[in-house]
Amino acid sequence: MVESLDVGVPLRTAYDHWTRYEDxxxxxxxxxxxxxxxxxxxxxxxxxxxxxxxxxxxxxxxxPDERIVWTTDGxxxxxxxxxxxxxxxxxLTRILLVVEYYPSGLFERTGNLWRAQGRRLxxxxxxFDRYVTLATDEPEGWRGEIRDGEVVxxxxxxxxxxxxxxxxxxxxxxxxxxxxxxxxxxxxxxxEDDEDxEEDAEDQxxxxxxxxEEDAEDQxxxxxxxxxxxxxxxxDEGxxxxxxxxAPRPRRRRR
Numbered sequence: 001m002v003e004s005l006d007v008g009v010p011l012r013t014a015y016d017h018w019t020r021y022e023d024x025x026x027x028x029x030x031x032x033x034x035x036x037x038x039x040x041x042x043x044x045x046x047x048x049x050x051x052x053x054x055x056x057x058x059x060x061x062x063x064p065d066e067r068i069v070w071t072t073d074g075x076x077x078x079x080x081x082x083x084x085x086x087x088x089x090x091x092l093t094r095i096l097l098v099v100e101y102y103p104s105g106l107f108e109r110t111g112n113l114w115r116a117q118g119r120r121l122x123x124x125x126x127x128f129d130r131y132v133t134l135a136t137d138e139p140e141g142w143r144g145e146i147r148d149g150e151v152v153x154x155x156x157x158x159x160x161x162x163x164x165x166x167x168x169x170x171x172x173x174x175x176x177x178x179x180x181x182x183x184x185x186x187x188x189x190x191x192e193d194d195e196d197x198e199e200d201a202e203d204q205x206x207x208x209x210x211x212x213e214e215d216a217e218d219q220x221x222x223x224x225x226x227x228x229x230x231x232x233x234x235x236d237e238g239x240x241x242x243x244x245x246x247a248p249r250p251r252r253r254r255r
Contacts, residue, residue, distance in 0.1 A: 001118050005095045005125045007132050011087040014095060015065045016141025017132045018083065027131035028124040039144060039151050044072070048117055055079070062146040064158065077103040097125065 007014050017023075021042050024031045032045040032052065044055045055072040062068045067084040081099040088094050101117060143162070145153035153161075 001097075001099045001101070001121055003097045003122055003125055005097070005129055006088065007093050007095065007129050008091060009093060009132055010091055011065055011085055011093045012141075013139065014093040014132060015085050016139040016143075017128075017135070018068070018085075018095075019141040020139055027127045029127065030120040030124050039142070039155070040146060040149060048120060058149060059146050060149050062144070064143050064145065075104075077101060095125075097121070 009017075021034045021044075022036055025033050030047050032047055034045075035043045037043065040059045042057050044057055046053050046055065053074055053076055055074040057070050057072045060069045060071060065085060067082060069082045070080075072079045072081075079099060079101050081097070083098075084096045086094040086096065099121065142155050143158035144151055144155040145158065
């Protein structure tokens with residue numbers, strides 16, 4: 001038997017509801033009662049047609065939010081089943097159910113019982129859809145992992161791993177913020193250096209101007225002194241000329 005069902009809830013919600021086997025009797029008309037033995041086994045009392053059957057179910061493989069594989073043993077036959085969960089959208093999940101039935105009694109071998117099982121399975125899937133869609137509280141499903149009929153990750157360990165994985169992105173974001181702050185500080189330092197260099201350059205430029213002014217002042221008096229010396233020489237020459245002019249001319253002799 002192969003059946004599929006699309007339910008309008010997130011993947012995790014659909015999976016968690018399915019793992020709560022003891023709640024099946026509240027919505028599935030074919031399930032009379034379910035008692036959970038341990039994490040891998042459970043006892044089922046189901047109604048198939050006019051008859052009631054008792055099965056002991058053992059989970060062989062269970063991966064959270066992916067699939068559950070089980071086998072059942074009973075006096076009237078055995079079954080093997082697999083249910084898988086597939087996310088179609090954030091609030092839409094497809095459930096695929098495959099069940100193989102191996103009857104051991106004459107009545108169970110008849111086609112009437114086979115068709116009765118198929119009808120009951122399809123009807124209970126519809127009831128599951130209604131139950132999950134209208135549920136107001138978030139279910140607390142079993143989040144452990146089972147391999148080859150043995151629990152490899154307990155429910156508590158799975159929850160701790162989920163909490164740890166949820167906390168890692170926050171730490172990474174905090175580290176990224178620190179790196180960004182360091183980068184901003186590193187970017188600020190060159191600007192300060194540039195400002196310091198500009199200030200040093202400004203401080204140096206006036207000094208050079210002062211040196212040039214001092215040199216100019218030192219050189220200007222020297223030129224003035226040189227000009228004064230030249231003026232003195234000219235004065236000396238003028239004095240000599242005057243002296244020559246003042247010198248008496250020789251008198252001519254009378255004949």
